[in-house]
Amino acid sequence: MAEGSKNGEIPYKLITFIVGIVITVVGGYLIGVVISEVVSSIHRTVLISGLVLLAAGLIVLSILIGQWLRGR
Secondary structure (H helix, E strand, C coil), X not given: CCCCCCCCCCCHHHHHHHHHXXXXXXXXXXXXXXXXXXXXXXXXHHXXXXXXXXXXXXXXXXXXXXXXXXXX
16 A cells, blocks of 8 residues: 555545645646736836846756755
């Protein structure tokens, strides 16, 4: 039997997984609604430059985190 499931109980890892999926889907939907409202209210050039800066920042951050983890 799976860990945490005794006498027909539902494994806690399964419950945690399902709750995580639900939270991710609902959060993704809400973020999508907010982003669509924000995008419709700003200029396209501002949006594109913001996305480019965000992508560059994420790339730099991932490189720095990778180097930090290798150094440990």
